[in-house]
Amino acid sequence: MNIVVCVKQVPEVTDAELEVTKKGTQIITEDLEFDINEWDNYAVEEAVRIKETFGGKVTVITVGDEDSEDVLRQALAMGADEAIRVDEGGFELSDARGIAKGIFQAIRDLPFDMLFTGAQSSDDGWGQVGLMLAELLDLPYASLVVGIHIADDKLVVLRELESNTQEKVELPLPAVLTIQTGLNSPRYVSIMGIQKARRIGIKETGFDELGLPEEEIGPKGSSVDSQSLSLPPAGKGAEILTGTIEEISEKAAQIIRDKGGVI
């Protein structure tokens, strides 16, 4: 089983207070940590587990700047065998279609049985690249995958639907899957593991080598004209309890009592 996994580096924003640049075109990332997109991490883990069971090779690919090699190194440390970085030069301000076309050009000649992407990214959350790739590759696909069973030349996968419901779907190989979080428990990689992975070379390619028409990527190829970011309006909002932690706890306890929270 040869598997290609698309990964993306994203800012870690869970515990961060975000701010927007003056122009309102992007968030201020100076104080943010960057990490592999959570969905992609599950995808890498799943690919490595399948390789460990069935043999084969895992290739990870990203579109990004030099810093984004960190997520490729992390994937290599988790057990991926090869890594490709498509330099972001020319791809800035691409929409998902532009990114999908770049990845398609870079992987179309690779022999693979499965291609994974995360179901979405934690930053823009378009959730588009995986299925656009499937269409460009003319391959069967399934999105939001939370279970994978491999039998001979076909796959049976579980898709996550709403309200605690799943759907069982069969696909012939090769196929494209977009991975939902919770599919597995991604392994922890140590700093040492990542250091070791530095010995594996990362293949670099870019706009010039990929032979894409200029008008299909970047802002020219995007269907978005402009984007303006802002912090959401506060709404009516919560009454914030203030004071020392002891005072706050007492106020909260009183609310809980008032609402019937006692044994």
Place this chain on the structure above:
Amino acid sequence: MGEILVLVEQRGGELRDITFEMLTLANRLGREHGLAVTALFLGHGASDLAYKLTSACDIVLVMEDPELANYNADPYLIALDEVIKDRMPFLTMVGHTSMGMDIVPALAARLSLPLVTDCAEMSIADEGRLEVLRQIYGGKINAKLTMKPSDRYLISLRMGSFDAEAEQGKSGSVETVPAPSWTNLRGRKFLTYLEAGLEDVDIGSADILVSIGRGVGKPENIPLAQEFADSIGATLACSRPVADEQWLPKSRQVGTSGKTVRPRLYIALGISGAYQHQVGMKNSDTIIAVNTDPKAPIFNIAHYGIVADMLEVMPQLTDKFAKR
């Protein structure tokens, strides 16, 4: 007159709320811009459902075929491709659901349509450009997008963004369209639906829920949360990251892919409040939220907020009740 085409979502013989939510938006846009609203119903042997849509649109277009009995991306893509090429709607609208997320990117690639996924609000501006509001970075940032001019657009609409009204003052006609020949299917097969198995507790029937999120930090802290829940007679629930980590069973998860709950009191600890979570709990009578980020979206829908580390607040609270 231009047209807005809305893809009806149904499962197990029931229309899903997102269908009517989309029609609410489509009818508003239709009124503002003189566009007809057409609901496209794909299915097999369930066309009586189509008649439940006539009060909410101008035309219900029904395509029936055994291939369309249960949702399957392969035939759905071919059907949508045919209908869109035939009718050339200005706007095609699909739910940002497990179904819509499984269709629209491929459809956009196939038909070279400009696509915006996960729209929370939209309007049609000058020159017929779409203006769309999306939430990004887990709901921490609003993004207002202006699209390039186009004759046709494709969007997916976020669940819960509009009211789901079956009665929208319309009296639409029902028309049937023949199914296309199913050449070029790629071999995907629908096998079965799996409902959640036996659950240890039903969080949907609890009066009080203590719900924990990523802020719980590590599995060793779960017993502390359980202790707090016990002290006030609450049931322990969680947001997605906690279930993903398998620190609590999936049956405890509140949100779109888990359970929708409406307890008397919902205490959200270390939950930032992404919309997938909010959809599952925003109708609780009283919501208390504890989070370190004062701008966390959860504070927009909570009644009371505490800006602090849940791991500091929780033991204090447990003490107050355990002592009684």
